[in-house]
Amino acid sequence: MRRAVELAATALGATSPNPAVGCVILGADGTVVGEGFHPGAGQPHAEVGALAAAGERARGGTAVVTLEPCAHTGRTGPCAEALLLAGVARVVYAVPDPDPAAAGGAERLRAAGVEVIGGVLRAEAERGNELWLTAVRLKRPCVTWKFGSTLDGRTAAPDGTSRWITGAESRRDAHTLRAVHDAVLVGSGTLRADDPHLGLRHGVAGRPPLRVVLDREGRLPPGARVLDDAAPTLVVTGPHVPGPAVDGRHEVLRVPVVDGALDVGVLLDALWARDVRSVLLEGGARLAASFAARGLLDRVVAYVAPLLLGGGARPVLDDIGAPTLAAGLRLRLGEVTRLGDDVRLLLRAADLPGGEEGAR
Numbered sequence: 001m002r003r004a005v006e007l008a009a010t011a012l013g014a015t016s017p018n019p020a021v022g023c024v025i026l027g028a029d030g031t032v033v034g035e036g037f038h039p040g041a042g043q044p045h046a047e048v049g050a051l052a053a054a055g056e057r058a059r060g061g062t063a064v065v066t067l068e069p070c071a072h073t074g075r076t077g078p079c080a081e082a083l084l085l086a087g088v089a090r091v092v093y094a095v096p097d098p099d100p101a102a103a104g105g106a107e108r109l110r111a112a113g114v115e116v117i118g119g120v121l122r123a124e125a126e127r128g129n130e131l132w133l134t135a136v137r138l139k140r141p142c143v144t145w146k147f148g149s150t151l152d153g154r155t156a157a158p159d160g161t162s163r164w165i166t167g168a169e170s171r172r173d174a175h176t177l178r179a180v181h182d183a184v185l186v187g188s189g190t191l192r193a194d195d196p197h198l199g200l201r202h203g204v205a206g207r208p209p210l211r212v213v214l215d216r217e218g219r220l221p222p223g224a225r226v227l228d229d230a231a232p233t234l235v236v237t238g239p240h241v242p243g244p245a246v247d248g249r250h251e252v253l254r255v256p257v258v259d260g261a262l263d264v265g266v267l268l269d270a271l272w273a274r275d276v277r278s279v280l281l282e283g284g285a286r287l288a289a290s291f292a293a294r295g296l297l298d299r300v301v302a303y304v305a306p307l308l309l310g311g312g313a314r315p316v317l318d319d320i321g322a323p324t325l326a327a328g329l330r331l332r333l334g335e336v337t338r339l340g341d342d343v344r345l346l347l348r349a350a351d352l353p354g355g356e357e358g359a360r
Contacts, residue, residue: 001064001094001121005128007037007046008066012128013180013206014040017275019132021067023050028060028089041275045070047079051086059087066125068097068118069105080105083114090115094125098136131181131278134298140268143296145281145288146177147316148303148342154313155285160193162314169339170303177301179206181280183234183271187214187287197225198282210234210276214287216262220244236267264290289318292329300331300347303339 007022015021015038023046025034034057036049044052047069051058063069069079069091083091091114097103106116126133134142148166149155156162164171178184184198191213198211208231213220218241220226226233233250238257246252255266271279281288281297291297322328331347338344 001066001092002124003032003035004046004064004066005094005121005125007035008125009128010037011039013182013209016132016182016277017041019067020129021046021065023047023063023065025050025054025058025088026062026064027054027057030062033057033061042075045076045079048076048082051082054086060089062090062092063088064092064120066094066129068093068095068103069109070097070102071104071108072102074102078105078108080108083109084112088114090117092117092120094118094120094122095129095133098133130299135272135277138298140272140296141182141276141279142298143268143279143281143291144177144181144299144301145291145297146174146301146303147282147288148174148305149316150305150307150309150313152308152310152313153316154309155316156314157309158312158314160314165307166303166305166342167340170305170342170344173339173344174301174303175200178209178280178282181209181278182276183210183212183278184280184282185212185214185287186281187283188216188219189286190283191215191220191224191226193284195225196282197228197230199230209280210274212236212267212271212279214262214267214283215244216241216257218242218244236262238262261290264296265294268296285315285318288316289320292317293320295329295349297329298349300345302345302347304343304345306341 004022004024008020012020018041021038023036024032027033034050034054036046038046047065063083069083071078071080091109106118110116131142150165179200186196199208200206211226211231211233213226214236216238218237220235235244235252237254239254253270256263330350332350334346334348336345
């Protein structure tokens with residue numbers, strides 16, 4: 001199963017709106033005879049690829065897969081039926097499929113006389129596929145807020161300078177993080193201050209995410225770097241604001257304005273409808289606060305540098321309406337990684353599956 005989890009990670013960032021799945025086929029004697037992973041939507045699922053590699057050696061053997069085999073026909077056929085046709089005797093999976101349109105494969109296999117074992121290394125497999133799993137469970141894109149800050153929670157000096165608070169290792173890791181998300185989102189403040197490109201750099205390979213820029217008042221200049229041809233861009237404006245002139249690769253989306261800000265809940269619904277399953281927030285303190293105040297932050301990745309700037313510097317987060325400790329957004333600490341002189345913290349919302357463990 002750990003090998004299947006490794007295989008699933010091969011295509012992280014490339015499979016949306018499908019999950020990343022890995023599969024290992026064992027022959028009747030217990031030896032590995034086939035491996036596979038799902039490379040992307042519309043392409044063969046992990047089980048099909050592994051069965052193709054195994055051929056007749058799969059008959060009487062075991063399929064080990066990170067996600068419950070699907071039982072529906074979409075752009076490809078149901079994996080449960082493929083396993084039955086291959087004659088496997090046993091199926092071991094890690095995570096039940098939370099998508100009601102695809103679930104039911106375990107029941108179908110059991111009904112046909114196949115031994116089925118679920119939940120093997122479930123937590124490990126869920127962590128490897130948590131963006132997609134969280135999205136399907138919540139019926140909206142999984143939202144990760146990424147920021148780099150000083151030890152005292154500042155993102156820019158009093159004079160506005162912010163390059164570079166964190167080191168080169170953190171910046172490269174941040175692009176790796178960007179590569180596994182479907183979309184990267186910034187607000188108008190970041191657009192005006194930094195003119196970000198939002199593509200993949202630092203030698204990070206992969207499919208560039210959809211660039212989503214919030215431009216409530218329609219001030220995005222035509223020469224903005226996010227309007228180049230490196231990746232598609234979605235410009236989000238208010239309902240009555242003339243959108244910027246964009247070419248055929250880019251789009252303009254209009255959403256309601258609530259309390260002087262674009263409605264991020266409506267935006268997430270629109271992104272879900274576009275098959276976006278994960279969003280990386282790279283905006284400033286105001287954008288992050290708009291998501292946090294509505295309980296729409298699922299994960300936080302913080303790159304913390306050993307630097308102090310003091311009270312005159314820009315804080316990492318604006319007001320989220322939490323007057324007491326009890327009203328604050330409590331997160332659960334996950335992985336802690338050292339990157340050069342910086343520390344990378346991955347935190348998850350306490351109400352995510354398993355998120356209650358270790359919450360304080």
